[in-house]
Amino acid sequence: MSERLTFPDNFLWGTATAAHQIEGNNTNSDWWRHEQTSGRVAEPSGDATDSWHLYEVDLDIVQQLGLNSYRFSIEWARIEPAEGQFSTATLMHYRRVLTACHARGLVPVVTLHHFTLPQWVADAGGFESPQIAYWLGRYATTVGAALGDLIGVGCTINEPNIVSVMGYRHGIFPPMVSDSARYVAVHEAMRESHRAMVEGLKSGPGEYPVGLTLSMSEYVALDGAEEKMRKIRLEMEDKYLDAVRGDDFLGVQCYSKSVIAPKGEVFHHDGDVTDMGYPFWPQCVEHTVRRAAATAQVPIIVTENGIAATDDTRRIAYLDEALRGLHRCVRDGIDVRGYYQWSLLDNFEWSLGYAMQFGIVEVDRSTFVRTPKPSALWYGEIAKNNAL
Ligand code: GCO
Secondary structure, three states, X not given: OOOOOEOOOOOEEEEEOOHHXXXXXXXXXXXXXXXXXXXXXXXXXXXXXXXXXXXXXXXXXXXXXXXXXXXXXXXXXXXXXXOOEOOHHHHHHHHHHHHHHHHOXXXXXXXXXXXXXXXXHHHXXXXXXXXXXXXXXXXXXXXXXXXXXXXXXXXXXXXXXXXXXXXXXXXOOXXXXXXXXXXXHHHHHHHHHHHHHHHHHHOOOOOOOEEEEEEEEEEEEOOOOHHHHHHHHHHHHHHHHHXXXXXXXXXXXXXXXXXXXXXXXXXXXXXXXXXXXXXXXXXXXXXXXXXXXXXXXXXXXXXXXXXXXXXXXXXXXXXXXXXHHHHHHXXXXXXXXXXXXXXXXXXXXXXXXXXXXXXXXXXXXXXXXXXXXXXXXXXXXXXXXXXX
């Protein structure tokens, strides 16, 4: 028998979701409008998995699988539907979600901003408005005051670097801009907003770690592309890794590797790719966790990792390899506090609609019935044993 690979005591084992991808009918957000009008989204999010109503069903599954934590996001577009007007009813809804986590022994990890903006923010310039850090700070202060006593871990902005690169360089996510100066400026606004949000959350009740979650990748430079790679990685990762020094933790999110040619990133790959078209590369977890810990010098939580796979056995193979790499980090003394598989449910994968299956739980989109896949049971066993 092979050796048992045990994780530290109190290791957080969870699965992650995001409001817009699962709640449904997030009609006041920039993404909803983007889905209706841009022609760049495969299908609209619609009802999503109706987790706005069915969150207890979701949480029952998380508990029954044997996980001890759940990461989800709260929706700014619902909490502050118009400038300065905060919805008490929405905040009370999220208090019920948090209470339902605690009732099931699940540590709630709450993300405040996961890709979407209220339409009023987008209309006023979004991440290019000089007000953005103020608005996000005020939102975080309100959320901290209303929910802080129930939050287990707080995440300010999810993948600020992806919002920047997809929205302001590749022009695919809202506001569909492609401009390198604006791209660099938005990254800067993200870091400033993060600081304001940390302060906002910390001004309220509760004693919980607060950090941001960064999309990371295993960067690989082809011949002659080392300089290019370093330039891309500087904006995408290194400036953030410097900026989060002194934070309570950093959330590392990774899925694959990024191959950089002298002309830029290579997006079409031969060989073993996931349904997303990325290289099948679970080794990215070990690589990015080591790099993040060494550079940022803060505790690490892997806040997202997973694979789009119609074939669930591929998911198990991917996650197994990823977790073995994570365990090598732990064994070498890196302070890793938890791991969150993306995602609990097959859900709305942004521009690609519902075709991509990242979930360990399948959702029938006409009945909303949830059915755990074999990977869910496999992952739950690891969590229950706290070991591979
Ligand atoms: C992210 C995105 C998720 C995606 C996932 C799969 O944080 O990267 O938050 O929303 O669904 O990454 O592509």
